[in-house]
Amino acid sequence: MMYRSAKLKPGQRVxxxxxxxxVGTAFLQLGRLAGLEMYGTxxxxxxxxxxxLGATPIDYRNSDFVQEIHRLTGDGVDVVFDGIGGDNLWRSRKALREGGRVVVYGFQAKLHGGRMASGSPSGRHPLRESAILGWYILRNRFLPGRKSMVPYSIPWLMRLRPACFATTC
Structure with a gap:
């Protein structure tokens, strides 16, 4: 995800x-090895x-992470890893610098038996959330700042690009 979707390079901000x-601590450990400047909510x-684990913590309960990122960096981060989804995606986009990208992951957790569930006890509605994600991805293409949202799903990658899982791609 860090290299295939985010295309991160040493020194970039995440x-x-x-x-x-x-998942967050795994990102932090890998980010440290990759030489990234990291912030974590x-x-x-x-x-x-x-x-x-090498990141600047941001208390999401007592501060606005978008304002805090801009205060700490001046112009934002290169990549946001967002497993929260929903309306948080748009706020994550606001934390990006020009040309940045939000990598969205975790939507497979909403599947039941390999199919999209019609609803869940948690009150989350996977079809609605998938539609929101699709709308955000499309909408990004028409807004200034060259910012993007990229969905990441291992099961979909395995179906669409199986060679990536047999060798490095």
Whole structure:
């Protein structure tokens, strides 16, 4: 995801949502190895973990992450990894510098038995969220700033580009 979708290079800035979670800490560890300048959203209690893994923590409960990113960087980040989705995607876009991209992941978690569920006990509606994502991706193409949103799904990549999983691509 960091290289195929985000196309990251050493020194670039990234924002990782839910940085103290399982996926977030993996991003932080890989980002440190890749030489990235990292920022991570999380609770105040998780700030120590985020900081220890090489990122600047941002307390999403007590500050606006978009304003905080612009305060810390001046012009935003190159990539945002957003596994939250929904309306948060548009806010993530606002944290980008010109030419940046939001990498959206985690939509496979909304599948049940390999098919889109009609609803879930959590109150999330996968079809609605997929439609929102599609709208955001399309809408990005017509807005200034050359910012983009890129969905990332391992099952879809395996179907569309199986060679990537047999060798490096």
């Amino acid at each position: 924002l990782i949502h839910c940085a103290s979670g399982n 999380g609770s105040a209690q998780a700030a120590g973990i985020v900081n220890e």
